[in-house]
Amino acid sequence: MRTVDEHRARILGTAAPLPVETIPLDRARGRVLASDIRSRWPVPLFDNSGMDGYAVHGADATVGAELRVVADVPAGSSLDPALGPGQAARIMTGAPVPTDADAVIPLEHTDLGTEVRADAPDRITVTTAPRPGAHIRRAGEDAEAGSVTVAAGTVLGPWQLSSAASAGHDTVDVHRSPRVAVVSTGSELIAPSARPVRGQIPESNSVLLAAAVASAGAEVVAVHTVADDKAALVTVLDGLDVDVVVLSGGASVGAFDVVKAVLDRTGSIEFGPVSMQPGKPQGFGVGDDGALYFCLPGNPVSVAVSFEMFVRPALLALAGRSDVDRPRVTRRAAVGWRTPPGRTQVLPVVLDDTTVRPATSGGSGSHLVSSLAVAQALAIVPADVERVGEGASVEVMVLT
Amino acid sequence: MRTVDEHRARILGTAAPLPVETIPLDRARGRVLASDIRSRWPVPLFDNSGMDGYAVHGADATVGAELRVVADVPAGSSLDPALGPGQAARIMTGAPVPTDADAVIPLEHTDLGTEVRADAPDRITVTTAPRPGAHIRRAGEDAEAGSVTVAAGTVLGPWQLSSAASAGHDTVDVHRSPRVAVVSTGSELIAPSARPVRGQIPESNSVLLAAAVASAGAEVVAVHTVADDKAALVTVLDGLDVDVVVLSGGASVGAFDVVKAVLDRTGSIEFGPVSMQPGKPQGFGVGDDGALYFCLPGNPVSVAVSFEMFVRPALLALAGRSDVDRPRVTRRAAVGWRTPPGRTQVLPVVLDDTTVRPATSGGSGSHLVSSLAVAQALAIVPADVERVGEGASVEVMVLT
Known part of the structure; x- marks a missing residue:
């Protein structure tokens, strides 16, 4: 036997593992990645703003300084306005930071605050000075161009799929x-x-x-x-x-x-x-x-x-997964039960945080399908155990 | 705020919870049951055999006794053969136990053993005597007719759906x-x-x-x-x-x-x-x-x-679920990290059996989408914590 x-x-x-196929991201949830995903570009792609605010020369932006707003850089803009001394550009989160700027002042660190205006104001007064480089997300700080962002063998969940999209891919190679x-x-x-x-x-x-x-x-x-x-x-x-x-x-x-x-x-x-x-x-x-x-x-x-x-x-x-086992936990037997001599017992059970008990009072009958409905897990009792004593430690396969 | x-x-x-709809079992996986499932009948429906073997009068089936096999009851048969003294019926697992029998002898407890024959033998000799009632699964021992076998509010997994089918239902009432x-x-x-x-x-x-x-x-x-x-x-x-x-x-x-x-x-x-x-x-x-x-x-x-x-x-x-939260576990911080004063930090993290660490060396930047791909969970750090110290206990939401 x-x-x-x-x-x-x-x-x-x-x-x-079954053969590899290339499929769109929106069909790839739960699949196993068959080849590494490498970023087509640096992520972020360009220095961009982490806040809605103003891109400035940090040295100019002392508390009380008045800066002239000479440009407006919304998200999606390709503008790279020149900023002279004492000049600033209004900038939105995710928009490219002008090459001339070295810090971003959040809206709420100026006299005008967060009131929404259709057009950029002409002037702002700094109320809190920025640290050097403040609120600038640097190109490539998340991933360098060509780097592996999702490794082969990974199970593709929402976060991995999102990462693949950011790396410039709308398809992935996965096992069938x-x-x-x-x-x-x-x-x-x-x-x-x-x-x-x-x-x-x-x-x-x-x-x-x-x-x-x-x-x-x-x-x-x-x-x-x-x-x-x-x-x-x-x-x-x-x-x-x-x-x-x-x-x-x-x-x-x-x-x-x-x-x-x-x-x-x-x-x-x-x-x-x-x-x-x-x-x-x-x-x-x-x-x-x-x-x-x-x-x-x-x-x-x-x-x-x-x-x-x-x-x-x-x-x-x-499907290509290397870890094919459900997690197992250990619980104390809330009651004792008999197990078949010489055979591994796999018993539908009910769990709480510390204990385990058979899902049925009727024992381990293989026909107890109604009782299966209340079971949450399977106790795995080794073949050499003949009886699980009350309070004994039992290994349980959790079916999450 | x-x-x-x-x-x-x-x-x-x-x-x-959204309104209730009635759908077939094969579309109901993962849905939440909106009304109790009651069994249309006793489960099992009738006394049936738990083994392939012979239905007998237990009193006749002493070791060495020769019994005459007068009937053959395959699974699915509606036969209920009369069994006189010294008579037996061959019976298969799940088949109805004749009213006249009070025990089942497994094939391997007779002289003929488990060799497969198309037709029932004429006679068998008992090699191991059955206990009274041996290998008979009694009608209703799993569930009585009319009893609740799956309760409203249950998430329907494979086991619950199987139980519903056994209870005589091919549709279920579930929340949309x-x-x-x-x-x-x-x-x-x-x-x-x-x-x-x-x-x-x-x-x-x-x-x-x-x-x-x-x-x-x-x-x-x-x-x-x-x-x-x-x-x-x-x-x-x-x-x-x-x-x-x-x-x-x-x-x-x-x-x-x-x-x-x-x-x-x-x-x-x-x-x-x-x-x-x-x-x-x-x-x-x-x-x-x-x-x-x-x-x-x-x-x-x-x-x-x-x-x-x-x-x-x-x-x-x-969808009708009462437990809407993912499980949380506690881990020790493998490294220290800063948290925002006065705000709950929810940080993508990497776990092992005992420790937790941020998924990125770059900290908690909300733009770090590539790094999200390696995270397995979210650490939840309360608003009143300003710094997680190395070795500190951290609550983690597990994304299984």
Whole structure:
């Protein structure tokens, strides 16, 4: 029986970053940068004002000095007015500081204050003298031309995208996002809105998996529910054109486990137990079509746990991320609970700032889908622990 | 001058949850549930098997007993075969346990083991006796019919959606997601791919804001860049039909601050300083059209900070979330830095497990957009602190 770590290692060994594509910034949120972004120019591009005020010769701008305002430099202006002795230019935040000036006096450091005027005044009187260089943002002080402003491997959030735009780029090179198909199997499955008869169960795994795939930043391109029928499953699988197929159900030793019957030993796909509870029956490998196939057990909690432990890390690795693990924290067990001997327990739990407890009073049953709704995290209890004692330290994977 | 808390309180006072809509589960990820989900039936629906194996009379199934297999109950079957003394039914995981049975023996606890057979065998010999009730999941043990399985106010993630499906629902009542317009203003702004001349700056704020709005789960329905021209801005604003407008630039005291000129005192919109650094000039209020207007300063770091402190909490509140704040942690300052007297400092920072440091060596300049790319979090330093000493304890807002 493989350990959790062995199964993960096998999976991550196959999950190389997908090819690179060049896409516009407004589609790149959450993607992983594939090549360094270098600034096309110095940032800022030119010495500019950090305040609305007046560009001056600092030496002239003593308290009480009257300066003549000879120019007006709004934001966006390309003006570079000459400033003689005792002269100033009105200037707005972000506008280029005239070459002749060496300081900016904020509006409120003059006699005229911050009252808004359409036109620049003729004269101002300095009420607070500027320090040398005051309120001038120097060209290149944020980034030099050609310098790397966002490094390859970075996950592109709002701040990184903004930085890329400032560096002169409206596209970025990123790894392609995994295209994923979700396939639920089981002749017992019916639509949630239907009225079940004895033996039938509302289909919930595809809902869980599609939302989980999307939450991992991957693209759900197909969702299917298939009965336990080999021909029907083959037809569905043959119609897919994806990077990853996530199946649930039919992966165990049952006589009707069609996923195993159809996929075992195609490509590198292998089925076998993993020493985890829930989620022991697992199939994984690269199919004949080059896609990664995850064949998960059918119970909802097993699906939730298997996704977090095996599928999500692979989706992130395919997307080019180097850190594929969720953060883990340590909490004290608020109550004791039993764990399966020799298997890693992955238990839906409820957390507060200091403690952790099982999300259900019913224990770790893999069918407790209603209870899953109140869980916030997964406790990871090592295989060699047989019982978590009240007050024991427990490692918890946080699902933020 | 308003404090940060006063400005936030004014904003959150206007941000009531948006109306409720009913949408399919596969579109509901990240939405906030507006009414309790109650299970249409007991979960599980019927006593079912937790294993692939044989449903038996437990009293008959002593070690060495030979049982006659008189029926085969696959998943999805509605069969309820009668079982006489010494009789068993082959049963698959999830299939309904016959009324006459009171335990399930897993395949591997019989002489025939787990070899897959198309048809049920005629006879099995018990190798391990079941406990009473073994491997039977009782109807309703996860949730009773009519019980609340997901409570109003819950953010719907994969697990909650799966639970809703199991409870018999293919739609959910959720608060509408805020529809947001992003408007960058400034005559200095050009497309990032253009070649700037003196005075021009690549437009990056709309990229930042659009990605940040989407990251908050809201819907970006319009993105505009407008020069400092009142008529042009009015035309853009008149064309919007949204819940929230986020503008950047033109909110301060400059002569060309058109956002203030156009929006001040329309509806409840007010402009004025907030004691925060960066991000002091702020405008906010409900416009004549009923939308919330956020008028942020134009510097990129000010935009990033203002979004996190003011806009994001409002977007979450509109979406129906009660907890609108990001998690905060405490770290030790790895270096000392200065803070503005009398203003709350919100500083982009880099973290490790124990320490925090400014993301830039250049300090807290609101124009340092390149440096923003390496920041992972925002340090929040209270207004009454004038200097963060090396080793001091600092509160940090984590942007996960």
